[in-house]
Amino acid sequence: MQMEAAGSFAPAQQPQGELRLLTAAEVSEPTFLSGWERLVSRAGEPNPFFEPWYLIPSLRHFDSAGDVRIAAWFHMGRLGGVMPLLRSADYYGRRVPNVRGWLHPNAFGGVPLIAAGHEHAFWCDLLDHFDRHAGRALFAHLPLLPAEGPAHAALEGVLAERSRAHYAAAEETRALLTGGGSAADYLEAAMSAKKRKELRRQHNRLAEEGTLTFERLEGDADLAAWTAEFLALEAAGWKGEAGSALASAPDTAALFTEALAGAAAAGRLERLALRLDGRAIAMLVNFITPPGAFSFKTAFDEAYARFSPGMLLQLENLVLLERPEVEWADSCAAEGHPMIERLWRGGRRMVSRNIAIGGPLKRGLFRLLMAYETRTRSTT
Secondary structure (H helix, E strand, O other): OOEOOOOOOOOOOOOOOEEEEEOHHHHOOHHHHHHHHHHHHHEOOOOHHHOHHHHHHHHHHHOOOOOOEEEEEEEOOEEEEEEEEEEEEEEOOEEEEEEEEOOOOOOOOOOOEEEOOOHHHHHHHHHHHHHHOOOOOOEEEEEEEEOOOHHHHHHHHHHHHHOOOEEEEEEEEEEEEEOOOOHHHHHHHHOOHHHHHHHHHHHHHHHOOOOEEEEEEEOOOOHHHHHHHHHHHHHOOHHHHHOOOHHHOHHHHHHHHHHHHHHHHOOOEEEEEEEEOOEEEEEEEEEEEOOEEEEEEEEEOHHHHHHOHHHHHHHHHHHHHHOOOOOEEEOOOOOOOOOHHHOOOEEEEEEEEEEEOOOHHHHHHHHHHHHHHHHHHHOO
16 A cells, blocks of 8 residues: 655645536436537546446436435536545445545446546646535545556646645556557467467367357447346356346346447447357457447356356457557456456556545544554555
8 A cells, every 4th residue: 555745734726627516417417418428538538437328327226315426527617527426434344434436336447537638627626625525524535546547647746736645545456458469469479379279279169069159249239139148148157146247136237238228329339249059158348438448247158168258258359459449458357357367468557545635633634544554454
C-alpha cells in the first residue's frame, strides 16, 4: 500500500466548472442523455461501465433505494465529467463513514468519464465539493482507477499541488492485451512452441467430436437468443453451483441482458462463440470502446474442459490486436487468473485511492486512519 505525505490543509480554489449531483431519473432524461453520449466520444479515457447504456441499468438493478448520485461536471455549460457517488458508513466491513465512487460487483472500472484535457479541472472541483459537503464522511474512496491513465495522472497532480493527504488503499494488476502486429505473431511471442502445439492438438481432437465452428457477431442479430444461451451456459458450470452465475439472481441476469442490448445499440458490442454441432461450448462478450476494449464476460462448457474450449476461444479473440481502433484490451479478470494470464502478457495496474477531505479536524482523523491501515497491512 502506497502512502503519501500528509500535508497541510489548503483552502478551496475558485471553481473551474459547475458540479451538480443528479438522481438516476435526472440523468435518464433525453437532454442529459444527449450530452452524456457526446461526453463519451470526447472522454480522454474509456470506461464502458459509466456509459449510459451500462450505468443506467446498473442503477435500476443495484440502487433500488436511490442512494447513488451522479456527479455531473459542466465546463462552460457543456457536460465534461460523469461519476457515480455513494455516501456510506461501511468501509470494507468496518464502520467508517466515507463518500466513494460507486461500483457494483459487475462493474470493473471506476475511472470517471472526463472530457480529454479537462481532467485536472474536474478533480479540483470534485475534491473542493467534497471539502464543502463532507458531511459525516471522513474521506473519499476512489476505487479501480487505471494507474497509468490520464485521469489518475491528473489526480496525482492535483493532490501534490494541494498537499492533500492520500494513499493507495489497494492495488491490483490484471491481464492486458496490447501490442502491434498480427494475432499469429502475438501468439508466437506469448506462448512456447510446445504449448501452441498442445492447443492445436486440443483443437483437432475437439473437431473430432463433431462439426466445430467459430462465430464473431456485432450488432443485435439474434441477440436475445444468444444472451439466453450465454446465461444458461454459465449457470450450468461451477458458478451456477456456487450461486455466483449471472442467472443466479434476477438483477444480474437482467443487467447482463439490458447491457448487451444497450451496447449493441451503441455500437460497442462484440460476441464470440465456439460451437460444436451448433451448440455453444464457449462464449465471450467484448465491449469495444476505442482506443480500448473490455473482455466483459466469458463462459464455457465444463464437459469439454479437457479440450480447453475457453482458451481456444481466446485464441480467436487475439484478433482484437488487428482492429485499427483498438490499442489495448482489459481482461476485467482478477489478478492471477490462471487462464488469461497465460496468454495476455501485459498488465493493467488498478489503484483504489483514499483521499482526505473536509476541514483540519477531519484531515487529522484521516491521518490516523492512514497510519493504522499502513501498519495493519504491513504486518499481514
